[in-house]
Amino acid sequence: xxxxxxxxxxxxxxxxIKGVGAVYYNLLEPALIEAALKNNEGTLGQGGAFLVTTGxxxxxxxxxxxxxxxxxxxxxxxxxxxxxxxxxAFDVLHADMLEHMKGGEYYVQDxxxxxxxxxxxxxxxxxxxxxxxxxIRHLLRRPTAEELDVFAxxxxxxxxxxxxxxxxxxxxxxxxxxxxxxxxxxxxxxxTAYAGENKKSVFSLLNYILPEKNVMAMHCSANHAKGNxxxxxxxxxxxxxGKTTLSADPARVLIGDDEHGWSDKGIFNFEGGCYAxxxxxxxxxxxxxxxxxxxxxxxxxxxxxxxxTKELDFDDDSLTANMRCAYPLDYxxxxxxxxxxxxxxxxxMLTCDAFGVLPPIARLTPAQAMYHFLSGxxxxxxxxxxxxxxxxxxxxxxxxxxxxxxxxxxYGNLLREKIAxxxxxxxxxxxxxxxxxxxxxxxMPIRATRALLTAALDGTLNKGEFRKDPNFGFEVPxxxxxxxxxxxDPRRTWENQAAYDRQANKLVEMFSDNFAQYVPxxxxxxxxxxxx
Numbered sequence: 001x002x003x004x005x006x007x008x009x010x011x012x013x014x015x016x017i018k019g020v021g022a023v024y025y026n027l028l029e030p031a032l033i034e035a036a037l038k039n040n041e042g043t044l045g046q047g048g049a050f051l052v053t054t055g056x057x058x059x060x061x062x063x064x065x066x067x068x069x070x071x072x073x074x075x076x077x078x079x080x081x082x083x084x085x086x087x088x089a090f091d092v093l094h095a096d097m098l099e100h101m102k103g104g105e106y107y108v109q110d111x112x113x114x115x116x117x118x119x120x121x122x123x124x125x126x127x128x129x130x131x132x133x134x135x136i137r138h139l140l141r142r143p144t145a146e147e148l149d150v151f152a153x154x155x156x157x158x159x160x161x162x163x164x165x166x167x168x169x170x171x172x173x174x175x176x177x178x179x180x181x182x183x184x185x186x187x188x189x190x191x192t193a194y195a196g197e198n199k200k201s202v203f204s205l206l207n208y209i210l211p212e213k214n215v216m217a218m219h220c221s222a223n224h225a226k227g228n229x230x231x232x233x234x235x236x237x238x239x240x241x242g243k244t245t246l247s248a249d250p251a252r253v254l255i256g257d258d259e260h261g262w263s264d265k266g267i268f269n270f271e272g273g274c275y276a277x278x279x280x281x282x283x284x285x286x287x288x289x290x291x292x293x294x295x296x297x298x299x300x301x302x303x304x305x306x307x308x309t310k311e312l313d314f315d316d317d318s319l320t321a322n323m324r325c326a327y328p329l330d331y332x333x334x335x336x337x338x339x340x341x342x343x344x345x346x347x348x349m350l351t352c353d354a355f356g357v358l359p360p361i362a363r364l365t366p367a368q369a370m371y372h373f374l375s376g377x378x379x380x381x382x383x384x385x386x387x388x389x390x391x392x393x394x395x396x397x398x399x400x401x402x403x404x405x406x407x408x409x410x411y412g413n414l415l416r417e418k419i420a421x422x423x424x425x426x427x428x429x430x431x432x433x434x435x436x437x438x439x440x441x442x443x444m445p446i447r448a449t450r451a452l453l454t455a456a457l458d459g460t461l462n463k464g465e466f467r468k469d470p471n472f473g474f475e476v477p478x479x480x481x482x483x484x485x486x487x488x489d490p491r492r493t494w495e496n497q498a499a500y501d502r503q504a505n506k507l508v509e510m511f512s513d514n515f516a517q518y519v520p521x522x523x524x525x526x527x528x529x530x531x532x
Contacts, residue, residue, distance in 0.1 A: 004028065005148040012108065012126065015156065019102035026110055026148055027133065029297040035107070035130035042131055045310045048296030049325075051303065052131055057192040058302050058320035060200060061176050062402045064191075068181040076208075078407040089171030090181050090188075096170070097188055100163045107133035110151045111140035113202045115339035116268035119215055119261060123202055124153035128160050135195040135299050138273035138326050140202065141339075155185045157201055163190035180204060180405075195301060195326065196275065200403055203259050206270055208405040216262040216414045219400030221247035222255040222269065222341060225457075226334075229253070230342030232267055233457055234260065236399040237350030238378045242431045244276055245286060246350070246453060254335045262344070262418055269339035273328045278303060279321050281314045288334075292327040299326040343422040346457055349399070353432035354379040356441045357504045359490050360483070361452045362428045362474040363466060369426035370416045371529035373398060374408050374518050375511060379432065393507070395514040409521040427456050428474065435493040437503060451482035471504045472511075473529065 004026035012023055024035065033050055036042055042052035066085035067077055077084075085093075107127050114120030125136045143151055165177040172179070176191035178201060187201045207217040218234060221243045225231035232255070237243035244257045256269030257276070276289050278300075283290040292298050293312060303323045304316040317323065329335045349372050351358065364372060376396040397408040404411065419426060431449055435441035455461040466475035467489075479485055486492050494500040515530050 004031075005145055006108070006110070007149060007151050010152050012106070017098060017101065017126070017158075019098075020106055021103045022105045023108060024106070025108045027107065027130075029134060029137070032107070032130050032134040032137070033297065036134065039105075039130060041129055043310070045294075045300055045305065045312070047294035047298075049293060049298040049300050050131055050134065051300045051305060051310065053302055053319060054193040054195070057176065057194040059194060059322045060196055060402065061178065061192055061194070064173055064176040065178040065402070066172060066180070067405060068179060068183070070181075070183045073182050077405055081401055082405055083173075085171050085179055087181075087183075090179055090184075093165065093170040093172075093177065093179060093188055094186070097158060097160055097163055097190060100160060101128075101158075104128060109133050109137050109140075110143060110148055110153060111136065112143060113140055113206055114261060114268060114270050115141055116261065116263060116265070118265075119210060119213060119263055119268070121202070121206060121209065122151060122154045123205075124156045125198060126156065126158045127198070128162060129193065131299060132159060132193075132195055132198060134297065135326050136198045138297070138299065138328050139199045139271050139275060141272040155187065155202075155205055157187040157189065157198060159189040159198060161191065161193040165190050182208065195299065196324075199271070199275065203270065204403045204405055206259075206261070207403055210261055211406060211410055211414060214264065214414070216411065216418055218260045218262060219258070219398065219403060220260055221257045222260050222267055222344070223247050223249060223252040224255060224336070224341045226251070226253055229336075229340065230266075230345075231457075232341035232344045233346040233348060234262075234267060234344045235348045235350060236373070238376065238394065238396055238399055239277070241350035241352045241378055242449070243350055244274070244289070246348075246431075246449070248286070248288065248332065248334075249450075249453075250334055251454075252334070252457075254329070254332055255339055255341050256329065266340065266342040267344060268341070269329075269336075271329070272339075273326060274332070275324055275326045278312075278314055278323045278325050279317055288332050289325075292331045293325050295327060295331055297327070298331070301326065343418075344424050347419065347424050347426045348453065348456070349373065349426065349428050351428065351430055351432065352378045353430045353507075354438040355393075355503050355507050356433040356435065356437040356494070357471065357490060357500070357507045358428070358430040358432070359469065359476045360430050360434070360444055360448060360487055361456065361461070361480075362469060362472070362476050363462075364426040364428055364474050366416050366419045366426070367523075367525040368474050368529050369419060370412045370522070370526050371515070372428055373415055374412045374522075375515060376401065377511065393510045393514075407521070409518060412522070425456075425462060429453065434487060434490060436495070441493070445487075448483045448487055452480055455480050471508050
């Protein structure tokens with residue numbers, strides 16, 4: 001197999017990774033698929049998609065993620081959220097992983113994290129699975145052939161799924177380990193084949209590095225109006241809130257679906273592709289994402305399929321509900337060529353409220369925006385366990401706590417400053433339940449959500465009348481074209497309004513209890529948002 005282009009002064013050997021067998025640098029998609037098939041890593045699917053399973057790890061392993069505790073980062077890491085590893089344990093882990101790699105075949109991809117050349121991160125990803133090379137080639141941004149000739153990685157990610165960590169020897173929790181060493185500019189991943197660890201490790205790096213440059217790192221999707229990249233919008237939201245679906249509006253240009261930065265020039269996508277959930281995916285509802293599952297090189301991860309026809313089953317979650325597909329951004333017809341946008345005019349914070357309390361949309365002041373950004377609320381619906389009958393609140397600060405190395409108020413203050421400087425309008429959008437909680441009410445109609453978002457993004461909603469919500473103090477529109485007025489007042493949608501009041505009081509208390517951890521670090525006007 002022929003290797004691709006590489007800077008001759010930046011080989012694995014020059015990086016101190018010696019004794020490995022064949023090394024394949026910067027292979028293109030056909031060669032990576034050929035290698036993965038030769039290695040029996042997966043199966044060729046319809047249209048040339050690549051079908052893989054990842055074994056026992058079908059999602060991220062946040063409890064196995066560590067940051068090396070060195071003097072240079074001691075005072076800047078949010079240690080309550082990031083488990084520490086000693087430099088000594090990391091050195092042993094690194095040495096053992098290098099020993100494990102000797103004689104093996106490895107696939108190297110030299111890529112950029114970030115579409116803005118001023119703020120991008122030059123990253124080398126070294127994988128023992130060829131399909132991991134294909135995945136990260138989709139998910140990060142690709143240098144030109146000429147840029148590869150002079151590429152010098154600032155950080156290196158080494159991913160060895162077959163390596164098993166030793167908790168006693170390596171200072172970790174299990175056989176799985178993800179360890180970030182900011183001093184050595186190195187990330188080590190072992191004991192998991194889940195490909196998402198590759199992209200989220202780079203996201204964590206950018207979340208640490210960029211705030212020092214006054215760049216806001218965001219777990220969000222983004223789009224802009226057709227013909228006007230300055231009319232941009234960002235969509236914050238945890239899994240299941242509609243972030244990918246709602247930003248992929250055919251009437252607007254998609255900048256990206258998961259990770260972005262907000263600099264002094266505007267917003268920019270960190271990635272070169274999308275990593276979309278495929279459970280219950282339907283062609284009629286999301287035709288472009290559906291179409292990618294039959295395109296050449298798309299990675300189909302942990303989906304059940306017919307062994308003979310390779311037809312995918314979008315409803316069978318026997319492997320995992322976290323089934324996904326990874327594909328390059330240009331597989332979406334309305335994707336931006338540059339992955340750049342101006343300063344966002346609108347900021348959307350998506351939540352899936354299974355308590356049925358929040359309105360379908362509300363306008364936020366900058367202080368309220370910071371409050372809800374730090375809260376990062378969504379909810380999980382009741383499970384099948386006997387006796388569990390109520391939704392479970394989930395608070396993930398900054399809508400992405402697992403990827404935030406710094407304290408939440410660092411990101412919250414940056415967001416607030418940029419909102420104030422550039423005059424963005426902030427909206428809280430509930431894609432969850434109305435007319436009652438999960439089990440009693442119904443899911444918020446997607447047509448209503450789209451109509452409300454359209455009115456928010458084109459400025460129509462801002463010009464109308466608003467009422468103050470008695471529970472959270474934010475402003476709720478009194479009317480919106482194409483949306484039933486009763487839907488805008490969640491209390492009126494409940495048959496038993498006294499039950500709504502009890503549920504609302506319960507949710508307000510949950511918000512207050514969660515927010516207590518941030519009170520010592522924030523301004524009085526943000527604290528006041530917790531008291532209506």
